[in-house]
């Protein structure tokens with residue numbers, strides 16, 4: 001694919017839910033791109049629309065009550081214009097996903113082997129024996145010991161880490177171009193998380209898939225992402241290459257998040273160190289927010305913040321933020 | 334110095350697994366298998382370790398929520414693990430608990446005012462109606478709940494505010510010790526910071542002792558004075574925080590710390606990736622429980638169970654590499670840099 005054409009281009013994505021007490025603007029005008037082979041992290045606190053964004057890309061949002069608008073161009077095709085049948089052919093093949101809790105996406109009454117073989121046979125039209133062989137290879141690839149024996153086991157017989165490996169095996173079965181991973185390690189212990197992150201990074205290198213990694217964990221972001229998009233209350237508020245975002249965050253929300261996470265080692269250097277608090281809570285998505293979505297909690301908010309929605313402007317090379325008061329760095333000569 | 338506020342001596346808790354035709358005891362989960370520590374007044378001791386290592390079971394044993402298999406729990410010099418519910422009651426006031434999910438532990442049919450009033454009434458802490466009202470308001474103020482919150486229901490609050498209500502209820506009993514079992518684990522970053530700061534301030538202000546149970550090592554480092562690292566029902570290392578985080582001596586502690594992702598891109602850290610999962614607490618490994626995953630395991634580890642021994646001032650380690658005569662090898666422990 002030519003360098004200029006992104007693998008995925010999302011334009012003005014709006015996913016709203018009709019609820020008894022109003023419209024929930026879960027995703028409210030979000031645009032971003034993903035290049036072939038790159039890892040984009042989507043971060044933000046719970047309820048800010050990360051999972052709904054992921055589900056929208058896969059068109060797995062229940063409609064109704066949900067409604068998706070905008071454009072989702074995947075390899076140049078608008079996924080929102082496809083029939084459900086066409087979408088099914090893409091899902092699990094070129095576009096696949098892993099979720100936080102593999103138990104909800106693995107079928108509890110089917111063996112691991114059956115679920116892997118089915119994915120392969122559905123998309124690759126291979127015969128039973130080939131599917132069996134490839135399934136075992138996949139389990140080996142994701143580091144599941146005694147893969148042959150595991151084929152006949154059920155999801156509940158595996159530990160959380162092993163189940164997540166199986167999910168990854170299924171997601172990678174058809175060598176997807178894009179893998180959407182929604183909090184893939186959140187339910188795991190750090191030691192197992194480290195194994196899974198290593199595995200994902202390694203497989204990505206081998207298969208060349210791009211990854212959209214959704215997480216609330218800034219440590220995970222720093223470790224695996226190349227680019228980061230920060231979401232707040234259904235909107236994208238900042239995007240930058242990972243090093244720039246952590247070194248010089250532009251949006252007060254991003255600055256707040258980075259100040260609020262305790263860091264290993266910090267309290268050893270400064271015993272009096274206090275965590276930065278972001279006062280208040282995320283606003284309800286059911287009221288239309290005039291102005292900046294963060295204005296209610298922002299230490300720098302002024303009248304203009306409450307009146308006009310800030311545009312996502314370039315604040316530094318490859319670095320955009322939606323804030324009226326964020327300084328713009330002079331472009332490097 | 335007088336005795337510590339809380340002492341736990343060689344605590345064991347095995348859960349029987351029933352099975353077989355006659356429903357007899359088939360096996361046992363060795364949830365906690367010989368754990369000893371103390372917590373002093375005004376001190377925070379943290380229990381850390383992977384899920385299933387027995388942290389919550391230790392907390393629940395201290396609170397007397399079940400009969401323990403063996404060992405002692407001593408509060409202020411008085412053994413409390415075999416007391417009847419009636420005798421234990423007034424002592425239980427001195428130990429309160431805050432859980433991860435305050436919602437499931439807050440009665441949805443009680444207004445916040447009544448939730449906070451309950452321990453004050455139950456333990457007879459108020460001298461009059463006016464005093465009760467005064468105490469409720471004082472506690473709400475301590476945890477920075479707005480006064481109008483008192484007339485509302487738990488479901489009207491966000492996760493962080495509910496956790497404040499949970500803390501308020503604990504404080505209303507005027508405890509000496511609060512056991513925080515993953516009390517901030519489910520909260521979002523910004524709200525977590527609010528609650529962590531609150532707990533630290535309350536501790537200073539009220540001289541509370543905290544037993545802080547958490548799997549979040551960065552939060553623990555921020556909060557704690559001392560740390561006990563647990564693995565499969567045992568403490569494998571216990572030391573002041575600086576020692577644990579800057580110079581860990583048990584290979585498990587090193588591995589655990591090195592697995593924490595740090596929010597700084599492009600930091601080149603040496604990571605000790607532990608292979609595989611934690612073994613089952615039903616069929617424990619022979620020798621050192623950690624030997625199946627330990628990168629430094631040698632013959633002795635597979636046969637001999639290392640004791641938790643003093644390896645330096647206030648620093649306890651259960652590892653054969655730390656035994657006298659092997660001091661040189663101790664340097665293998667991988668620190669953070």
Ligand SMILES: Nc1ncnc2c1ncn2[C@@H]1O[C@H](COP(=O)(O)OP(=O)(O)O)[C@@H](O)[C@H]1O
Pocket residue numbers: 017019024026044045046047048049050051052053062065066285
């Ligand atoms: N099926 C649904 N019906 C109604 N509202 C929903 C549905 N799914 C998600 N939402 C709402 O969308 C918002 C964003 O949720 P989500 O994307 O899950 O957040 P995140 O993943 O960032 O924690 C929330 O307010 C949530 O309640």
Ligand SMILES: Nc1ncnc2c1ncn2[C@@H]1O[C@H](COP(=O)(O)OP(=O)(O)O)[C@@H](O)[C@H]1O
Pocket residue numbers: 348362363364365382383384385386387388389390391614
């Ligand atoms: N009521 C119980 N019955 C049987 N096993 C239990 C019970 N409670 C805990 N366990 C087991 O004891 C071990 C320790 O559990 P727990 O103390 O909850 O660990 P942690 O809090 O460190 O995650 C685990 O293997 C768990 O499955």
Ligand code: SF4
Pocket residue numbers: 251252253292293294295296298299300301302305310322323324325326
């Ligand atoms: S636009 Fe205003 S309210 Fe929004 S983040 Fe910037 S300073 Fe804060």
Ligand SMILES: [Mg+2]
Pocket residue numbers: 050051052183
């Ligand atoms: Mg989510």
Ligand SMILES: [Mg+2]
Pocket residue numbers: 388389390515
């Ligand atoms: Mg627990």
